[in-house]
Amino acid sequence: MRHRHPALLCLAATLVVACDGARSAKRPAATGALTWMEEVAFDAGVKLGGCVVADVDPTRPGNEIAVVASTGAVFLVYREPTGGWGSEQIAELPGEMIQIAAGDLDPGSPGDELVAVGAARGGEDEGGPGAAWIIARGADGWSATKVFEDVALLHAVCVGDFLSRRAGAEVLVAGYSGKSWVLRRSTGGWDATSMARFEGQAKSATPFRDGAAIATTAGQVVLVRDVGAAEWSATVLAGFESGQARITSRGADVLVCGNGGELHLVGVDGSRLLHREDDRLRGAVIADLDPTRAGVEYATAGYSGDITVVALGPGDAETVTTVVGHDTDRIHHLAAGELAGRGTVLVACGYSGRVVVCWSEVW
Numbered sequence: 109m110r111h112r113h114p115a116l117l118c119l120a121a122t123l124v125v126a127c128d129g130a131r132s133a134k135r136p137a138a139t140g141a142l143t144w145m146e147e148v149a150f151d152a153g154v155k156l157g158g159c160v161v162a163d164v165d166p167t168r169p170g171n172e173i174a175v176v177a178s179t180g181a182v183f184l185v186y187r188e189p190t191g192g193w194g195s196e197q198i199a200e201l202p203g204e205m206i207q208i209a210a211g212d213l214d215p216g217s218p219g220d221e222l223v224a225v226g227a228a229r230g231g232e233d234e235g236g237p238g239a240a241w242i243i244a245r246g247a248d249g250w251s252a253t254k255v256f257e258d259v260a261l262l263h264a265v266c267v268g269d270f271l272s273r274r275a276g277a278e279v280l281v282a283g284y285s286g287k288s289w290v291l292r293r294s295t296g297g298w299d300a301t302s303m304a305r306f307e308g309q310a311k312s313a314t315p316f317r318d319g320a321a322i323a324t325t326a327g328q329v330v331l332v333r334d335v336g337a338a339e340w341s342a343t344v345l346a347g348f349e350s351g352q353a354r355i356t357s358r359g360a361d362v363l364v365c366g367n368g369g370e371l372h373l374v375g376v377d378g379s380r381l382l383h384r385e386d387d388r389l390r391g392a393v394i395a396d397l398d399p400t401r402a403g404v405e406y407a408t409a410g411y412s413g414d415i416t417v418v419a420l421g422p423g424d425a426e427t428v429t430t431v432v433g434h435d436t437d438r439i440h441h442l443a444a445g446e447l448a449g450r451g452t453v454l455v456a457c458g459y460s461g462r463v464v465v466c467w468s469e470v471w
């Protein structure tokens with residue numbers, strides 16, 4: 109199946125302000141001001157669980173966007189060389205898929221591979237087992253391989269070098285069983301090893317320090333790491349009143365958000381509230397999204413449909429919050445990455461079935 113969207117839908121709210129009443133398509137005179145743009149890159153027509161930006165298709169230049177759907181479908185969304193967006197369905201899995209990550213899991217194959225997690229069969233709410241799938245493009249096209257099944261839904265996945273005694277990347281998965289597992293490639297396929305236990309259910313995971321940080325429904329950020337024993341250690345780094353749902357890290361910092369509508373930056377000196385909304389948050393991104401400000405910015409999105417960027421002002425004393433995009437229904441995930449012709453983009457997906465891409469331009 110192949111979808112094409114030659115007509116781009118430009119929704120940039122800030123563009124309306126910048127474009128002299130939006131009547132003119134001409135760009136305003138250069139002012140050095142930052143303008144946020146928004147496009148719908150793809151509409152799957154079904155709820156989308158998660159998305160990632162990575163170079164997973166070696167036959168196309170640069171990075172692509174991979175998204176997973178409630179139907180078990182996995183789609184690739186990409187920039188066409190002539191402009192505009194294209195898309196392709198690359199897998200049809202038997203259960204609802206929740207999240208997807210990418211990394212170099214096969215050193216013998218160019219580019220990155222995808223790993224998707226969700227329900228082994230049927231929907232997220234049916235209470236059945238969870239499954240993890242590797243999806244990759246080889247010489248014969250796209251393939252999907254089930255590499256692990258847990259007793260309950262798998263909701264969290266990330267790729268990193270988690271096993272100190274072994275070179276290369278592994279996959280960490282976690283979910284509603286209250287356990288995380290490391291999946292490693294072996295001669296006969298994939299092995300699950302290095303289990304850690306924690307309170308509550310895992311919703312999201314990110315590589316952190318020499319292990320992974322997991323956001324749980326118990327409101328905790330838990331660091332799981334290899335301590336040379338059969339069972340990994342699990343250390344609570346931070347705790348919040350409501351369940352946590354999405355997490356990312358950069359350096360010594362962890363960015364986490366959840367059901368309380370709060371986005372927290374957890375560092376060595378404790379945690380700081382960066383943003384609050386009235387509804388659930390489902391996005392945690394750290395990236396250099398604003399080239400007019402030094403350093404990184406923080407982004408989130410959630411059930412309000414808003415996509416929000418938070419920058420720290422002079423001396424990090426204040427937060428500067430900008431709503432840079434909006435979707436028509438609840439957003440379930442937010443990712444960032446580089447795309448040809450767009451620079452660093454934010455990619456949101458969720459209940460609307462749409463893949464919404466936001467990026468900034470300095471005019």
Ligand SMILES: [Ca+2]
Pocket residue numbers: 163164165166167168169170171172219
């Ligand atoms: Ca590519």
Ligand SMILES: [Ca+2]
Pocket residue numbers: 396397398399400401402403404405
């Ligand atoms: Ca910046």
